[in-house]
Amino acid sequence: MRRGRPGVPPRGTAERTLVSVDGTGAAAAAEPVPQSRPQPRLWHVTLSVSGAEAPLAEVRRALEQLAHDHPFLLTSRYAGDHAEIRYWEEARDLHDAAAIALRLWGEHRSTANLPPWEIVGLEVIDRETYHHRIAQGYGPAPATPVGVHPY
Numbered sequence: 001m002r003r004g005r006p007g008v009p010p011r012g013t014a015e016r017t018l019v020s021v022d023g024t025g026a027a028a029a030a031e032p033v034p035q036s037r038p039q040p041r042l043w044h045v046t047l048s049v050s051g052a053e054a055p056l057a058e059v060r061r062a063l064e065q066l067a068h069d070h071p072f073l074l075t076s077r078y079a080g081d082h083a084e085i086r087y088w089e090e091a092r093d094l095h096d097a098a099a100i101a102l103r104l105w106g107e108h109r110s111t112a113n114l115p116p117w118e119i120v121g122l123e124v125i126d127r128e129t130y131h132h133r134i135a136q137g138y139g140p141a142p143a144t145p146v147g148v149h150p151y
Helices: 056-069 094-108 127-136
Strands: 015-021 027-034 041-050 073-078 082-091 118-126 147-150
Touching: 041 094, 041 127, 056 073, 056 082, 056 147, 082 094, 094 118, 118 127
Parallel strands: 073 147
Antiparallel strands: 015 027, 041 082, 041 118, 073 082
16 A cells, blocks of 8 residues: 655645755745636537528427437527527636537537538627626527527
8 A cells, every 4th residue: 555755645636735945955845735627617608500501390300409419408599591509518618618619510410410501600608798698688688498499
């Protein structure tokens, strides 16, 4: 059984102690420095896609499958040549949330049989901004109930 060194916290703990060495080689312990990892946050994502005209029934079925595959999907609005998808994403920061959102359509294209449309718009905002916008009466208002709906 391996034991840790005295004064050195075990690996994986939240705090690490910095140690300085003076001119004689003797170590002097300094104050512990907390090692914090950013906690995941909720981000409201609006993804807009468009492309060549597709049958409405096929677009609806594909978006319903996407909603089944991606359980945080809030609402989808669609027409024969474009769609808007709104959902919540849990991510460490905006960059991660945007990267996940930009992959969503392509990664689910074959499994949900989504039209071969391209992403033409992306908005990612934090939860506080979303609720502030709603309270002020502007922003990505929940125009449609949860689910898949035509424009």
